[in-house]
Amino acid sequence: xxxxxxxxxxxxxxxxxxxxxxxxxxxxxxxxxxxxxxxxxxxxxxxxxxxxxxxxxxxxxxxxxxxxxxxxxxxxxxxxxxxxxxxxxxxxxxxxxxxxxxxxxxxxxxxxx
Amino acid sequence: xxxxxxxxxxxxxxxxxxxxxxxxxxxxxxxxxxxxxxxxxxxxxxxxxxxxxxxxxxxxxxxxxxxxxxxxxxxxxxxxxxxxxxxxxxxxxxxxxxxxxxxxxxxxxxxxxxx
Numbered sequence: 001x002x003x004x005x006x007x008x009x010x011x012x013x014x015x016x017x018x019x020x021x022x023x024x025x026x027x028x029x030x031x032x033x034x035x036x037x038x039x040x041x042x043x044x045x046x047x048x049x050x051x052x053x054x055x056x057x058x059x060x061x062x063x064x065x066x067x068x069x070x071x072x073x074x075x076x077x078x079x080x081x082x083x084x085x086x087x088x089x090x091x092x093x094x095x096x097x098x099x100x101x102x103x104x105x106x107x108x109x110x111x112x113x
Numbered sequence: 114x115x116x117x118x119x120x121x122x123x124x125x126x127x128x129x130x131x132x133x134x135x136x137x138x139x140x141x142x143x144x145x146x147x148x149x150x151x152x153x154x155x156x157x158x159x160x161x162x163x164x165x166x167x168x169x170x171x172x173x174x175x176x177x178x179x180x181x182x183x184x185x186x187x188x189x190x191x192x193x194x195x196x197x198x199x200x201x202x203x204x205x206x207x208x209x210x211x212x213x214x215x216x217x218x219x220x221x222x223x224x225x226x227x228x
Contacts, residue, residue, distance in 0.1 A: 001172075009153070034216065043203065043219040044156070089155060100146075100171070101217065103155040 002027040004092050006104025013080050014112050021107045023090035024072040030092040033073045034101070035064060038087045047088075048075070080111045115139050119204045119220030126194040126227045134189040134223050136204030143209040145187035146217070149173065149200040156203065162187055163209060194227045201225070 003026040013019050025033075034049035050057045050064045050073065057064050061080075066073040077084055087108050091101040117138045126132055138145065146161035158171030162181040176198060178190040187206075191198060204220040 006155075043221050045219070046216045049216065091156075100158060100161060101156075103148075103157070105153055105155040 002030060002092055002094075002102040004090060004102045004104045006090050006107060008107060009105065010108045010110075012110045012112060015080060015082060017080055019075075019077045019080050019084070019109055019111075021075045021088055021090070021109070022072060023074070023092075023104050024070075025092040025102075026071065027092070027094065028068075028071065030094045030102075032093045033064070033066060034091050035075050036089045036091065036103075038089065038106075040086070044089060077109075080109075082111050082113050085109055085111045117204055117206050117218050117220040119202075119223055121223060122221060124223060124225050126191070126225065128194060128196060128227060130194050132191050132194065134191075134202055134204070134225075136187045136189065136206075136220055137185050138187075138204075138206040138218070139185065140206065140208075140218065141184060142206035142218075143184070145181065145204065145206045146171070147177070147179065147187070147189045148203045148205065149198075150203060150222075151200050159189065159202075191225075196227045199225060199227045 006023045031052035036044035037047045038044040048062050048064050050066050061078045063076040087106045089106050090104040093101045120135045143164050147159040148156040150156050157173050160179040162168045168179050202223045205217040207217045208215045
């Protein structure tokens with residue numbers, strides 16, 4: 001099955017700096033890579049996703065890049081704000097498996113005001 | 114539109130007791146799933162369903178049962194609770210758009226403690 005590794009497990013940045021979280025996956029057939037944000041005590045919520053036919057996707061201060069050859073994808077948050085503090089999860093899935101996701105172990109991001 | 118509704122929010126069980134975690138969605142999603150979340154281990158899939166009457170095992174199915182009699186409901190049953198099942202449980206649902214994967218919507222979570 002798929003194995004998703006996520007780094008770092010914790011990340012602290014100054015407000016206004018950028019944050020980068022990286023994930024690798026093992027199954028070259030995976031073709032959908034969502035990122036979820038989970039605030040303390042809340043449910044995970046999708047913040048951005050990318051499909052394997054795209055190399056990069058942006059949504060305001062958030063961007064995701066995908067390198068299919070190397071089998072890794074990254075989340076980039078620019079101009080970080082205190083409300084970006086949360087746990088971020090990457091995930092991978094592939095067609096023909098329903099919507100079975102394999103999640104990374106999470107990155108706890110703290111933005112210091 | 115309530116989305117994904119999960120109950121209860123908190124539960125304490127004694128070892129050996131059984132219980133059912135409820136999950137309902139009102140978005141007409143075909144796909145529903147249960148995850149458990151443990152510190153440092155991310156979200157691990159317990160069971161999932163691609164439609165009414167169809168269920169399958171995920172990564173960590175032992176000790177749990179599911180059924181899907183309707184599109185809306187997907188309850189998770191703990192047969193005989195063990196301390197190792199202490200965790201936060203999330204139900205999630207999504208559309209199955211042909212063979213394309215889509216966003217998963219999560220319930221609010223159930224924090225279960227087995228003593």
